[in-house]
Amino acid sequence: MEFLLLLVLGKPLWMWLLFLGLVVALLAFDLGVLHKDDHEIGVAESLKLSGMYIVLGLSFAGSIWWQIDAEATAQYLTAFVVEKTLAMDNIFVIALIFGFFAIPREYQHRVLFWGILGVILLRGIMIGLGATIVDQYHWVLYVFAAFLIFTGIKMLFVADKEHKIEENGLIRFFKRRMHVTDEIRGHAFFVLKPHPETGHLVRYATPLLLALIMIEIADIVFAVDSIPAVFTITTDPYIVYTSNIFAILGLRALYFALAAILHRFAYLKYVLSMLLLFIGSKIFIADIIGWEKFPPAWSLGITFAILGAGVAFSLWKTGKAPTNPNSISAADPVLK
Numbered sequence: 001m002e003f004l005l006l007l008v009l010g011k012p013l014w015m016w017l018l019f020l021g022l023v024v025a026l027l028a029f030d031l032g033v034l035h036k037d038d039h040e041i042g043v044a045e046s047l048k049l050s051g052m053y054i055v056l057g058l059s060f061a062g063s064i065w066w067q068i069d070a071e072a073t074a075q076y077l078t079a080f081v082v083e084k085t086l087a088m089d090n091i092f093v094i095a096l097i098f099g100f101f102a103i104p105r106e107y108q109h110r111v112l113f114w115g116i117l118g119v120i121l122l123r124g125i126m127i128g129l130g131a132t133i134v135d136q137y138h139w140v141l142y143v144f145a146a147f148l149i150f151t152g153i154k155m156l157f158v159a160d161k162e163h164k165i166e167e168n169g170l171i172r173f174f175k176r177r178m179h180v181t182d183e184i185r186g187h188a189f190f191v192l193k194p195h196p197e198t199g200h201l202v203r204y205a206t207p208l209l210l211a212l213i214m215i216e217i218a219d220i221v222f223a224v225d226s227i228p229a230v231f232t233i234t235t236d237p238y239i240v241y242t243s244n245i246f247a248i249l250g251l252r253a254l255y256f257a258l259a260a261i262l263h264r265f266a267y268l269k270y271v272l273s274m275l276l277l278f279i280g281s282k283i284f285i286a287d288i289i290g291w292e293k294f295p296p297a298w299s300l301g302i303t304f305a306i307l308g309a310g311v312a313f314s315l316w317k318t319g320k321a322p323t324n325p326n327s328i329s330a331a332d333p334v335l336k
Contacts, residue, residue, distance in 0.1 A: 009131055009237040015067060019242055023120065026056070026249065031113050041109055046256035053250030057084075060246060064239065074296035075234040076243050081303050082233065083247035085275055086226045088268055091255050093218045101207040103184070110187045111208055112252040115215045122220060123244050126227055131237035141235070141283060144228035148280030151225055155273040170217060171210065179204045219248075229279045233299065267317055271310025278302060 004014040030049075041049075057080055065073040098108055134140050174180070181204040185191050189209040195202045230240045282294040 009128065011236075011238045015238065019245075023245060023249070026053075027113070027116070031110075041105065041256045043257055046253050049253035050250050050257050053246070053253060054084075057243075057246035057250065060242065064242075068236075068239075071296050072234070072236065072239060074300050075236070076239045078296060078300040078303050079230045079233050079239060079243035080247055081300070081307065082229055082275065082279060083226055083244055084250075085303075085307050086222065086229065086272060087247055087251050087254075088258075089272055090218065090222050090251065091258055094215060094255055097211050097214045097218070101211045103207060103211050107184070107187045107208060109252065109256070111212050111215065112255065115212055115219070116248060116252065118216045119219050119248050120245060122216070123223060123227070123248070124241060126223055127237055127241050127244065130227055130231055131235065131240070134231060134235050141232060145232050145280045145283045148225070148229055148232065148276045152273045152276035152280060155269055155276065170214070174205075174210060174213065180210065181206060184208065225276070229276065232279055232283055233296075267314035268310065271307060271314070274306050274310065275303065278306060 004012065004017070006013045008016055058077070061073050061077050061080075064076045094112070098111075103111065179195075179202050181191065181193060183191065183193075183204075184207055187208065188206055189212065190203050191206055192201045193204050194200065226244070227240070230243060234240060282299060286292070286294045
């Protein structure tokens with residue numbers, strides 16, 4: 001059993017296997033028990049599931065404290081909150097994708113479930129590469145920080161810009177390279193249909209597969225922001241990965257809970273912008289003051305303050321404004 005003590009990215013193998021085993025168990029429980037049959041997930045069910053994942057994510061901080069120390073625990077909690085907040089922007093895009101492809105609500109959970117498997121793998125690869133680069137070239141952290149500041153400033157000026165799925169060139173690319181049908185048959189990603197010219201049965205991709213591909217691509221784009229943000233909080237790959245995965249695990253449940261009230265978070269982009277500016281500036285502030293690193297407890301407190309104030313302002317501001325009847329939500333998918 002000595003192989004379990006082998007170091008993988010700075011942590012014993014058993015720590016990684018224990019975490020991955022927990023993730024597999026949660027996914028098996030989610031799909032095999034809670035969502036064994038396709039059904040429309042209501043707000044009450046999604047809130048309970050989202051609450052469960054948030055509690056599990058926060059409770060895992062106790063494991064970090066036991067396995068490492070209190071400072072790592074504060075870093076994990078900060079990373080978890082930052083990831084959870086940045087993932088909110090992903091919810092807007094997921095709603096647009098489901099609306100564009102007219103995916104019925106009872107099949108959306110299955111698309112997101114398989115999407116999370118891809119996220120676990122892709123995030124692991126990206127974090128592993130990032131940790132290797134940072135370990136070899138510490139100055140890359142300053143590049144990450146500058147990128148976050150640039151992204152935060154840019155987000156301030158494009159916060160009201162709408163995502164237009166129909167203009168995405170990747171959709172046109174896949175439709176040219178694959179047999180694609182607009183027909184949805186249950187939760188199938190592929191269906192067999194006669195070819196219009198030969199009459200032979202051909203495997204066609206359904207809108208569920210295209211939605212899954214677009215969601216995976218969207219996550220890669222969002223990871224370009226979120227992973228550097230966490231690396232400026234901590235360079236420990238274990239904390240970076242576990243905080244990422246726990247934040248993403250609850251994203252599906254959070255999506256179903258918030259899909260119908262996305263308009264109440266219209267000002268969230270500005271919150272994300274301020275959060276990226278703060279996270280990116282920490283390393284420069286620490287250097288100016290002469291600190292070895294920005295205090296993790298301060299970082300956690302300021303992150304909570306920015307998030308709490310921003311969400312409260314958005315709810316207050318949108319509470320006085322009439323709901324936009326033309327807003328896209330997954331609860332009312334737009335037919336093509």
